[in-house]
Structures are given as C-alpha cells and as structure tokens.
Amino acid sequence: MRIAQPPDTANRRANLWSVAMDSRREKGRLGEHLARELLRENGLKILESNVRCPLGEIDVVARDGSTLVFVEVRSRSGRRFGLPQESVNRRKQRRMTQLAQWYLKGHPSPGLCVRFDVVAVSWEQEPPRLTWIPNAFEACE
Numbered sequence: 001m002r003i004a005q006p007p008d009t010a011n012r013r014a015n016l017w018s019v020a021m022d023s024r025r026e027k028g029r030l031g032e033h034l035a036r037e038l039l040r041e042n043g044l045k046i047l048e049s050n051v052r053c054p055l056g057e058i059d060v061v062a063r064d065g066s067t068l069v070f071v072e073v074r075s076r077s078g079r080r081f082g083l084p085q086e087s088v089n090r091r092k093q094r095r096m097t098q099l100a101q102w103y104l105k106g107h108p109s110p111g112l113c114v115r116f117d118v119v120a121v122s123w124e125q126e127p128p129r130l131t132w133i134p135n136a137f138e139a140c141e
Contacts (some may be wrong), residue, residue: 002047007008014021017138019105027077027123028073030058030130031073032049032060034128034130035071035073036049037072038058038119038132039062039069039071039132044063044064045063045064045071046060046061048062051101054102055095056099057099058071059071059073064115066111066112066113067113067115068104068109068111068113068115069116069117069134070096070099070103070115070116070117072117073119073121074116074118074121075085075120075122075123076121077124085131085133085136088118088136088137093116093137094140094141097116097139097140100114100139103131114139115135116135116136116138117132117133117135117136118133118137119131119133
C-alpha cells in the first residue's frame with residue numbers, strides 16, 4: 001500500500017496562484033467583452049481589441065463618429081485598492097498616449113480626432129457594474 005504525500009507548500013501556493021490568475025484572466029476577458037458591448041450599445045463601432053505592440057496592449061480601439069477612441073478597461077473585485085478607474089494613473093495615461101501614437105503611425109487617420117476613454121468593471125456584485133468615462137484624460141507626454 002502506498003500513502004500519498006501532500007504536495008509541498010510551495011507547489012500548493014503555486015497551484016492556488018495559478019487558479020487565482022486564471023480567474024483574474026477570465027474576469028479580465030469577460031470585463032473587456034462587457035465593455036465592448038457597452039460601447040456598441042452607446043453607438044461606438046469597435047475597430048479592434050487587444051492590439052499588441054512592443055509598448056504594451058490597447059484594450060479597445062473604437063470609432064465614435066469622427067473620433068478615434070482608445071479605451072482602457074480596468075477591473076476590480078473589491079475596493080481594497082480603490083475603484084477600477086482610479087488605477088488609470090498618470091503613468092498609465094502616458095503609456096496609453098504612447099500606444100495611441102504607435103497605433104496612429106500604422107493606421108493614419110487624417111481628419112479624425114482622438115479620445116481616451118476608460119471603462120471600469122466592478123465585480124463586487126452580480127452582475128458586474130460598468131462605468132464608462134468618455135474623454136477620461138488628455139494625451140500626455
């Protein structure tokens with residue numbers, strides 16, 4: 001007869017972290033899906049999602065009439081670290097500005113204005129609460 005040994009603590013923690021990360025990724029994907037639906041319902045045309053480049057990732061690129069909109073989607077499960085929209089700090093705004101500049105170099109859009117929006121997804125209750133903040137910040141250096 002063989003007695004099963006419990007996994008060592010480090011492996012157990014790694015497994016729990018993996019499950020938590022999967023859950024976070026799932027919520028992140030679902031949050032981005034819900035954000036795109038919210039934007040569509042409000043008349044925006046989704047052009048691209050999860051645009052990757054050497055500088056990072058643009059969550060959503062949309063069109064609102066003659067305005068090209070770069071959207072950052074932020075999710076939070078609780079308020080321990082503040083509201084989701086509060087995590088779009090000055091550093092993140094600079095990064096989004098750089099990402100938008102990179103995108104525009106590859107997708108020239110003469111005559112279009114540019115706007116930065118934030119969609120905050122709060123998972124404190126079911127269904128999650130979405131807050132859309134159009135023109136959340138100005139482009140910055």
